[in-house]
Each structure stands twice: as structure tokens, then as C-alpha cells.
Amino acid sequence: MKLQVHSAQGSSTGREVELPENIFGVEPNEHAVYLAVKAYLAAQRQGTHKAKERGEIAGSTKKLHRQKGTGGSRKGDIKNPLFRSGGRIFGPRPRNYDIKLNKKVRQAAKASALSTKAGEGKLMIVEDLSFEAPKTKDYQNFLTAVGASEGKVLLITADNAPNVYRSSRNLPHSHVMSAGEVNTYELMKASTVIVAEGAIEKLKEQFA
Template structure:
């Protein structure tokens, strides 16, 4: 498929770039995308949750009442889960939520996400740009020129500190490099803007 290249003023440059069908024109694999997003979200979890069981709760271990003759159930400790202030039964413990996902599955998920964006006309190409110094105001003017609405993602060819610092304070803007794109960010946006230089990097990375 072919996409027109725009400049940061929102003007069509008259040039078109042909995107690889192997990366931007496949039938989306829903299950691969699901697994990649699931792994991404699982990796964000700290897994530091913890509750105390009966052997960890502070309290006396003295038998609180005699075994028989009270008319109630037998009880041997204030730490029992049935009492207020007692331990919790099968409570959460610290654990690692991450899991392994094959590289081919991850690549298939990213290709599917890019193809989905291209199919739904949520993909645009822009010329490479840079700032002399970090300026959020200049980045906002680019958003205005491109008529960006909702969440947007800009994919650069490599790390550009001035561009990253200019856009990081904008709540609905995500800036990433071609080597760091992930399925979750691609699907969690309304529009993706590919800097022209990043296309070859993405195609080489995902078609390898």
C-alpha cells in the first residue's frame, strides 16, 4: 500500500511511500495481539501484594476458652481467621507475573497491530523533524497543524532528546522509537504518525 508523506505543517509533500505488505498488509492475528498485550500488562505488575496469615499475625496463642461445654464452636487461638484481627486464609503473596512469549509471536503481534492501523486508516507518514531545544509549544503547534484529535503516537527512527522532552508532558501523546514499539501502545491510540526514516527500520526488524 502507498501512503502520502506530510510535513510538520500538515501539508502534503506530493511524495508517496510504498509500505511492505509483509508488515503493513497482513490479516491481523487476534490471538497473537492478545498474548503480547497480556504479557506487556503482566510485566507492569509489581507483584508486591502481601497479607498476613495466622502464623504471622501478632497475638496470644493461649487457648481462649475451654474445649467443651460453652455451647459454641471450639476455638484455640485469637489468630484464627474466623476472628476479627486474625490471619487471612490463602491471602496474596509476592509473586512474579511475567511469562515467556516467543519472539516470532511478538513480531506477529506487532505486524498485526500495524496492519490493523493501516487497514483502518489510522496510520500517517510525516517528514523527519527536530527542535533546536525542548519546546512543548512547538510540539503542540505540530499537533494543531496535523489536526490531531484524541490519543496519538509518534514513532521516530532513533532517540531524539529534544523531541521526546517536548512531547512528554502532553497527556495524550506517546513518543517511541522504531526499535521500541509494542503492541499495547499501537492498539491504545487513535492515530499513529510514522516518521519517514523509521519505516525501513520497522520493516527490517519485523520481517527478519
Template structure:
């Protein structure tokens, strides 16, 4: 699959880059995508939720009422879950939600996500560029030139470029990543994928 390479200004360079079929042209595997996205979202969870149970409540242990004859549930103390301010029954406890996923499954999921974007023609390859200093309006200019302002976009770079990352950070629908750090969730969440010319080569090296 061939895609035209455009300049930062949005003009066509007259050159084309070939997107490898073993990455952008595979049959997408939906189950691999599901597992990778599930793992990504699970890893984002802090798991710090906690509520106090009966043994952890600081209240008097005096028996509230007699055991029988009241017509209501028995209660040993004010810590009982049936009272307001009492302990919670089987409340949430801190836990780790992350789980392991094989590298080959993750690789297949990312290839599948890229293949979907290629099928939908939502990939733009841009000529490598640099920003002299972090300026949001400069990055916004790129999106306007590519007619992607107002759309969710993901820019994939070969390596971390601090100025470009800082320039995009204030834009709600724009995200920047590198070929090595790219994940399935971000690719699918974006309406359009912008890949720098050098990043295409890096992706081919990573997913050969």
C-alpha cells in the same frame, strides 16, 4: 500501500512512501495480539501484594474460649481468621506475573497491529524533524497541524530523540517510542499512528 509524506507543518511534501505489504498488509492474527498484549500487561504488574496469615500475626496465643459447648466455631487464639485482626486465609503473596512469549509470535502481533491501523487509514507518515529544545507547545503544534490534538497518538521514531520525548511527556494522550521499542499495546491503544519517514525504513529492517 502508498501514504503521502507530510511536513512538520502539516503540508504535503508531494512525496509518497510505500508501506511494505509483508508488514502493513498482512491478515491480522487476533490471537497473537491477545497473547502479546496479555504479556505486556502482565509484565507491568509489580506483584508486591501481601497480607499476613495466621502464623505471621503478632497476637497472644492464649485460647480464647473452651473448645466445646459454646455453639460457635472453635478458636485457638486471637490469631484465628474468624476474629477481627486475625490472619487472612490463603491471602495474596508476592509473585512474578511475567511469562515468556516467542519472538515470532510477538513480531506477528506487532505486524497485525500495524496492519489494523493501515486498514483503518489511521497512519500518518511525517518528514523527519528535530526540536531545538524540549517544549510541549512545539510538539502540540505538530499534533494540531496533523489534526490529531485531543486524540490518542503514538509517534514512532527511528532512534531516541530526547527533546521530542520530553516535549510530549506532559501531554496526556501523546506518546513517543522508537521502531525497536514499539509494542502491540501502544499501537492498538492509540487512535492514530504517526511514523517518521526514517522510522518506516527501520520497521522494514526489523520486520523484514
């Protein structure tokens, strides 16, 4: 697959870049994408939830009244979960929600996401972008110039580009990530994926 390379001003450079078929031209594996998105969202959970159970409540352990003869139910002590301020029955405990995925599954999911965007015409190649200083207006002008000012936009850079990233932070529907940190969830969420020319080589290294 070949795509035209656009400049930062939105015009065509007259050059085309050959995209590797094993990354941008595979048959999408929907199940791999589902697993990758599920693992990503699970990893966002802190898992620090905690509720005190009966054995952790401060209170007397004295039996409230005798077992029989009162006409009342058997209650045990004041820490009974049926009482107000009692312990919680089967309350949440701290846990790790991480889901382990094999490397091949992660690669298949990412290639499926990139191939889906390429097949739908939502993938764009631009020259490597750099700003002298962080400026939201410059980044907004760049998106307008390349025709990506609508919807959610993901820009994939070759390496960390602090000024480009900071220029995009104030735009709610724009996200900048390096090729090393881009994930399937962000790819699928984006309406338009812009790949810097230098990021293609970085992606090739991941699939080598």
C-alpha cells in the same frame, strides 16, 4: 502499500514511501493482538501485594478455652482468622504476573496492529522530526499541521528523540516512542499513528 510522506509543516513532500507488506499489509491476527495486550498489561502489575497469614501474626498461641464443655465453638488461639486482627485466610502473596510470549507471536501482534491502522487510514508517514529545545507549543503546532490534533496520537521515531519526547509530555493524549520500544498495546490504543520516515527501516530490522 505506498503512502505519501508529509513534512513537519503538514504539507506533502511529493514523495511516496513503499511500506513492507510483511509489517503493514498482513491479515490481522486478533488472537496474537489479544495475547500481546494481555502480556503488556500483566507486566505493569508489580505483584508486591502481601497479607499476613495465621503463622505470621504476632500473638499468643495459647488455646483460648478447653475443647469441650463451654458451649462455645472451637477457636484455637487468638490468631484465628475469624477474630479481628487475626491472620488472613488464603491472603495474597507476592508473585510475578509476567506472561511469556514467543518472538513470532509478538511480531505477529505488532504487524497486525500496524496493518490494522494502515487499513483503517489511521497511519501517517512524516519526515524525521527534531526540535532544538523541548517546547510543547512546537509539538502541538506539528500535530495541528498534520491533522492529528484530535484523539490519541502515537508518534514513532527512528531513535530516541529527547526533545520531541519532552515536548509531548504535557499533552495527555499524545505519546512519543522510538521504533525499538513501541508495543502492540500503544499501537491499538492510538487513534492516529504517525511513523517517522526513518523509523520504517528500524521496524524492518525487527522483522528481519
